[in-house]
Amino acid sequence: MAPRGHSADDVARTALRILDDHGLPDLTMRRLATALDVQPSALYWHFPNKQALLAELSDRIVGRMTSGPATDLAREAHALRDALVAWRDGAEVVSSTLAMGLGSSLAHDRLAAAVAAAGFDADTARRGATTVLHYVLGFVWHEQQRLQYDSAGAREGASGLETDDFGFGLDLIAAGLRARRRV
Numbered sequence: 001m002a003p004r005g006h007s008a009d010d011v012a013r014t015a016l017r018i019l020d021d022h023g024l025p026d027l028t029m030r031r032l033a034t035a036l037d038v039q040p041s042a043l044y045w046h047f048p049n050k051q052a053l054l055a056e057l058s059d060r061i062v063g064r065m066t067s068g069p070a071t072d073l074a075r076e077a078h079a080l081r082d083a084l085v086a087w088r089d090g091a092e093v094v095s096s097t098l099a100m101g102l103g104s105s106l107a108h109d110r111l112a113a114a115v116a117a118a119g120f121d122a123d124t125a126r127r128g129a130t131t132v133l134h135y136v137l138g139f140v141w142h143e144q145q146r147l148q149y150d151s152a153g154a155r156e157g158a159s160g161l162e163t164d165d166f167g168f169g170l171d172l173i174a175a176g177l178r179a180r181r182r183v
Contacts, residue, residue, distance in 0.1 A: 006036055008046035012056050016087065019057065023148070024089040029053075051102060058097035061090050062107045070113035073177075077132050077170050080107050084140040088148075091140035098137075108133050120181065128177050135173060139166055 014035050019027050029050055033040040047053040064083035070076050084090040097103040111129035120128065 006038065006042075006046075008056070011036065011043060011046050012053070012060060015053060015057055016060065019093065020088045024092055051097075051100060054093055055097050055100075055102035058094045058103040059106070061087050061094055062104065065107065065110065069117075070110040071117040073111065073114040073118065073128075073132065073174060074167070074170050076110050076114045077136050078166075080111070080133075080136050081140055081166060084136070085143065089144060091137050091144055095137045095141060098133075115177065118177070120177065124177070124180065128173070132170070132173055135169055139169065 011032070015027060015032055018031055018035060022031075029040045029043055032053075033043055036043075043053070047056065061083055062080070064086060065076070065079035067079070084094060087093070094103070094107070108129050111132050112125045115128040115132075116122065116125035
């Protein structure tokens with residue numbers, strides 16, 4: 001029997017709300033249980049550990065990027081960026097989940113499909129997708145950290161990263177891929 005009628009979806013939606021309101025460091029199983037008015041042990045009915053819960057959150061965050069066939073690398077990278085910035089600490093959640101080998105491969109698969117659609121072989125598509133995935137995660141993680149420091153007043157007068165900077169980096173990666181195809 002599920003605890004107090006809460007579904008796995010209820011738990012994940014509440015966890016995303018806590019993530020967005022308080023950030024990843026304050027997304028604890030105890031805080032989540034309190035928000036759901038259950039004992040922390042009840043959460044393990046749906047998720048065997050916090051890493052499994054974070055994998056579910058990662059999948060939900062990345063799941064926002066899906067729409068139609070993946071044929072354009074820049075569009076896919078921007079869609080991933082948009083999905084990550086939609087949630088506080090979104091890049092950190094997704095990055096840590098991927099580093100642990102958990103969660104879906106949706107982001108990587110869509111990026112690889114876009115590289116392959118540009119005429120690259122499967123190995124280059126896989127490696128190019130990994131490069132872009134790491135670039136997007138790193139860029140957004142840095143961007144989200146700056147936003148948090150700025151909101152706390154820790155960086156007086158500092159400027160943030162620009163969307164143009166993101167596009168510039170993507171253009172560099174795409175140019176490197178195109179140059180590799182000519183070799």
